[in-house]
Amino acid sequence: MSRPGLRERKKTETLRRMQEEALRLFEEQGYDATTIEQIAEAAGVSPSTFYRYFPTKEDVVVQDEYDPMIVAAFRRQPEGAAPIDAFRSALAEQFAQFSPEDMARLRGRVELVLSVPALRARQVQQVVATERMIGEMVAERTGRSPGDLEVRNFAAALIATWSAGILVWVEGGGQDDLTAVLGRCLDHLEAGVPL
Known part of the structure; x- marks a missing residue:
């Protein structure tokens, strides 16, 4: 790297x-x-x-440098790896670089977004952009169109999975290992979300 x-x-x-x-x-x-x-x-x-x-002022909270870093980490994954495995590895690679201060900053930003209506609204726009970015990466890896229903559904499911994991992590006071929490979420998604 x-x-x-x-x-x-x-x-x-x-x-x-x-x-x-x-x-x-x-x-x-x-x-x-x-x-x-x-x-x-x-x-x-x-x-x-x-x-x-x-x-905008909202963007200072909801934007970060992480999306381009995740894209780069995803693209470094082996060509034959399934998209979900590539994302799992990319996230692990990304979070391995985070200091405790980085994790505290991330947690603080998520807590702020949850508490300010204008930030929640702006976060929705950011999620749409990230979902589109994920769809393009998955389409590129699988040889499909970013507009395919299955590609878009995968990207939306992945975003929902990450969101659930991050919320659980924040609600737990950031005490758990975020990589492990997101890994469990991806495992659950990969298994078909059984209950």
Whole structure:
């Protein structure tokens, strides 16, 4: 796995700094009372830089660098691996790189999304984009069209599985290993979701 270049690392650092400062300010003074100007100032960037990374205030919470990283990890999986196995391995690879601080930040973001109606609405749009991205990756791997019903259904089921696992993880206080929780969810999906 190649290390990102200096420019990409600086972009990721800037994104994280803005997100961390935003989350700190939201916790201190509330989501609605915090302005983009305050976030930019706390992160040491201009408001125009903020907008280059995040089109809206909601995006500073719901967007992250994880989707492109999961895409790259998925594409590194063996060509013959079934999509669900490739996603399982890609997630394990991704979360193995997370520090305890990364996990705490993820948990804090999910808790904030659950508590602010505007963020929940924006998260729905983000989920649609991620679902489309997953459909394209699965279509590419399987030689099918991203518009095929089965490809779209798989992508939607995968998103629902991840969402359920992340909610269980957050509700448990983030104490469980998120990779293990998501692995159990994928196993359940792969088994046909028996009860």
